[in-house]
Amino acid sequence: MGKMFFVDLTRCTACRGCQIACKQWKNLPAEKTRNSGSHQNPPDLSGQTIRVVRFKETADKNGKVSWNFFPEQCRHCVDAPCKAQADMESESAFLHDEATGAVVPMPDSAKVDFEGVRSACPYDIPRKDEESGRITKCDMCFDRITQGMVPACVASCPTGCMNFGDEEEMQALAGKRLEEVKKDWPEASLGDADSVRVIYLFKEAPAAYFEHAVADASRTMLASTEKTQPARNISRRDLFQRVLRG
Numbered sequence: 001m002g003k004m005f006f007v008d009l010t011r012c013t014a015c016r017g018c019q020i021a022c023k024q025w026k027n028l029p030a031e032k033t034r035n036s037g038s039h040q041n042p043p044d045l046s047g048q049t050i051r052v053v054r055f056k057e058t059a060d061k062n063g064k065v066s067w068n069f070f071p072e073q074c075r076h077c078v079d080a081p082c083k084a085q086a087d088m089e090s091e092s093a094f095l096h097d098e099a100t101g102a103v104v105p106m107p108d109s110a111k112v113d114f115e116g117v118r119s120a121c122p123y124d125i126p127r128k129d130e131e132s133g134r135i136t137k138c139d140m141c142f143d144r145i146t147q148g149m150v151p152a153c154v155a156s157c158p159t160g161c162m163n164f165g166d167e168e169e170m171q172a173l174a175g176k177r178l179e180e181v182k183k184d185w186p187e188a189s190l191g192d193a194d195s196v197r198v199i200y201l202f203k204e205a206p207a208a209y210f211e212h213a214v215a216d217a218s219r220t221m222l223a224s225t226e227k228t229q230p231a232r233n234i235s236r237r238d239l240f241q242r243v244l245r246g
């Protein structure tokens, strides 16, 4: 069991309400950005932006433009490679909460090799707060969900794109919506549904949304650096297999 998000991308309008609600709840500052040729703003995740709505704009041979929007966040992996990597140096760097499944960076995340942890993530999610040195990413709004509330992004979403609840309920909703969407979009799929707690419904191939929309196992292999010591409780082979299993 545990908690889960279901993100129905067919319903995202890129209003960015979730991105703002995340900043407000987490008391994260705005960032100075510039126009980089896209409506996406800011251009990437950062120590101050742990949730970003990505925009992918494509034009067909007739010049007809279409958009895909991808509200991105940590996927709260069932077996979290970021935590497995950090555990090699400090088992208190990340909390993996048993009841909810949330993967939460802790103050001791400042003590571990950030680049190793970022490389271990198959979705390229972790970032670092330069001031504190702590690793930053979505923590599932751990303070809210343990008080019976939904995450701030879910509370703010006006379209039904963001959903949150018990794992079984979200899996059932995801399966139902997949069947409905497939009638018009035969290529529709649920991304990495067995290995994460944030299930995205794609109507097109995931690469049409973002390069790291689904897991890239080769990124986890990058985490195997010469500097790190072998894991105490998990081998690197196990680590790769966990990601590939999804």
Ligand code: SF4
Residues within 6 Å of the ligand: 074, 075, 076, 077, 080, 081, 082, 083, 103, 120, 121, 122, 123, 124, 125, 126, 137
């Ligand atoms: S998506 Fe990345 S940061 Fe989030 S739990 Fe999985 S490995 Fe960790």
Ligand code: SF4
Residues within 6 Å of the ligand: 011, 012, 013, 014, 015, 016, 017, 018, 019, 053, 071, 156, 157, 158, 159, 160, 161, 162
């Ligand atoms: S609030 Fe909902 S509709 Fe708006 S950008 Fe976020 S996920 Fe998309």
